[in-house]
Amino acid sequence: MNLKTKVGIVGGGPSGLMLSQLLDLKGIDNIVLEKHSKEYVLGRIRAGVLEQGFAKLMREAECGERMDAEGEIHDGFYIAENGIKHRVDLASHTNGKSVVVYGQTELTRDLYEARAKRNGKVIHNVDDVKLHDLKSKTPHITYRSGDDIIRIDCDYIIGADGFHGVSRKSIPSNVLREFEKVYPFGWLGVLSHTKPVSPELIYAKSERGFALCSLRSQTLSRYYLQVPLTDDVKDWSDDAFWEELKQRLPDEIADVLETGPSIEKSIAPLRSFVAEPMRYGNLFLAGDAAHIFPPTGARGLNSAASDIYYLYHALLNHYNDGDDTGLEKYSETALARIWKAQRFSWWMTTLLHNFPDSIEYDKKLQKTDMEYLFSSEAALTSLAENYVGLPF
Ligand code: RFL
Ligand code: PHB
Numbered sequence: 001m002n003l004k005t006k007v008g009i010v011g012g013g014p015s016g017l018m019l020s021q022l023l024d025l026k027g028i029d030n031i032v033l034e035k036h037s038k039e040y041v042l043g044r045i046r047a048g049v050l051e052q053g054f055a056k057l058m059r060e061a062e063c064g065e066r067m068d069a070e071g072e073i074h075d076g077f078y079i080a081e082n083g084i085k086h087r088v089d090l091a092s093h094t095n096g097k098s099v100v101v102y103g104q105t106e107l108t109r110d111l112y113e114a115r116a117k118r119n120g121k122v123i124h125n126v127d128d129v130k131l132h133d134l135k136s137k138t139p140h141i142t143y144r145s146g147d148d149i150i151r152i153d154c155d156y157i158i159g160a161d162g163f164h165g166v167s168r169k170s171i172p173s174n175v176l177r178e179f180e181k182v183y184p185f186g187w188l189g190v191l192s193h194t195k196p197v198s199p200e201l202i203y204a205k206s207e208r209g210f211a212l213c214s215l216r217s218q219t220l221s222r223y224y225l226q227v228p229l230t231d232d233v234k235d236w237s238d239d240a241f242w243e244e245l246k247q248r249l250p251d252e253i254a255d256v257l258e259t260g261p262s263i264e265k266s267i268a269p270l271r272s273f274v275a276e277p278m279r280y281g282n283l284f285l286a287g288d289a290a291h292i293f294p295p296t297g298a299r300g301l302n303s304a305a306s307d308i309y310y311l312y313h314a315l316l317n318h319y320n321d322g323d324d325t326g327l328e329k330y331s332e333t334a335l336a337r338i339w340k341a342q343r344f345s346w347w348m349t350t351l352l353h354n355f356p357d358s359i360e361y362d363k364k365l366q367k368t369d370m371e372y373l374f375s376s377e378a379a380l381t382s383l384a385e386n387y388v389g390l391p392f
Contacts, residue, residue, distance in 0.1 A: 001150050005031045008141045008154035011161030015287030015304040017111035021061045022312045032122040045264050047104040049298040051389030054305040055100045063110045071102030080204040083250045086374050093384035103216045131170040135281035162288040171280040183270035187224040191264040196221045197257045210353045211248035233267050270294040277331040291338050297345035306392040307334050344386040
């Protein structure tokens with residue numbers, strides 16, 4: 001069977017769905033191919049903090065209603081260091097900017113619903129996705145559905161299929177450059193139906209390792225612990241998790257921590273990764289397909305949003321005005337912002353974690369970095385402007 005569309009989008013995560021919805025609202029036909037079922041995609045617990053640029057894009061995609069009703073605006077967060085809590089006032093350091101606490105699961109659900117409402121073409125459970133003739137004016141995608149091979153002819157292919165997807169791997173290795181830093185620890189995350197320990201997020205550095213107190217709502221908490229990569233999630237009972245978390249938090253926080261059964265528990269390794277260029281012929285990479293951030297600065301999903309913003313406008317200019325400048329400059333423009341977000345998430349990760357191989361000199365610098373941060377309005381402004389998201 002043959003299908004035809006303008007934009008073929010590989011990957012039905014937040015990046016792919018968002019671009020699909022934005023293009024469709026402007027009458028640009030597209031098809032999304034997703035490897036997994038909708039239930040599987042919605043079962044992945046990931047991001048929780050959205051910068052304002054992302055929230056704006058959700059509204060532009062006519063998907064912002066529930067986010068605006070149920071998401072929480074946070075204009076600050078805490079950094080705790082060995083028992084002492086410091087507040088980072090985002091609003092006062094950024095002319096009133098803030099972030100929205102709204103789970104990636106909910107946001108993805110909103111995007112799926114919006115696509116369904118407009119009869120968007122989102123095809124699930126596709127196997128063997130392959131990209132062809134990327135350097136030609138007539139690229140195409142093939143995939144397997146049961147015993148059939150389906151071909152989709154398109155003008156452009158968007159690779160929004162995450163870190164393990166097929167798109168980045170379709171770029172010849174003599175063209176693609178990959179920059180990677182793997183951290184010697186992971187994050188053990190727990191989601192639980194308990195009241196969040198703090199109305200605002202707490203990033204806690206302690207001698208036992210890093211911990212994060214986050215939330216999805218006033219009845220749903222999300223907590224993380226830095227753990228060695230050798231740890232197995234099966235060896236972490238709920239009791240062991242809560243006990244370790246308490247030990248890493250300031251006493252006044254640990255004392256009021258509400259504990260309960262976990263409804264999700266998983267370990268994610270921490271990695272910084274960038275692939276360059278983000279374009280090869282008529283294939284454009286977006287989101288986790290092109291870059292990965294350690295979660296410490298909450299940049300992953302937010303950086304996917306800026307890729308989608310640039311691509312959306314570049315494709316609009318192409319189809320509406322025959323202007324290809326945005327497409328030509330996409331890789332350069334997107335990468336400039338990505339590297340700034342990489343710098344920030346690397347810095348925040350380095351500031352807050354215990355590195356097993358760090359020498360005394362590194363420890364002194366880490367301590368000095370923290371002291372400097374809370375003694376300098378300039379340093380706090382730099383942290384705040386990066387956390388709420390650099391402009392795009
Ligand atoms: P996704 O979400 O990985 O979606 C890609 C989709 O492509 C599908 N796929 C394929 N489809 C067709 N054919 C193939 N061959 C395919 N191969 C794969 C996959 O099934 C999937 O559905 O990438 P996308 O859309 O670019 O979105 C990126 C975000 O998911 C990611 O950056 C964030 O979750 C990162 N992240 C955070 N980001 C933030 O901005 N703020 C946060 O607070 C935050 N917290 C986090 C995070 C990521 C975490 N983990 C587990 C990695 C917390 C954690 C713990
Ligand atoms: C989350 O709530 O999952 C979360 C929040 C902030 C981060 C990372 C993850 O920096």
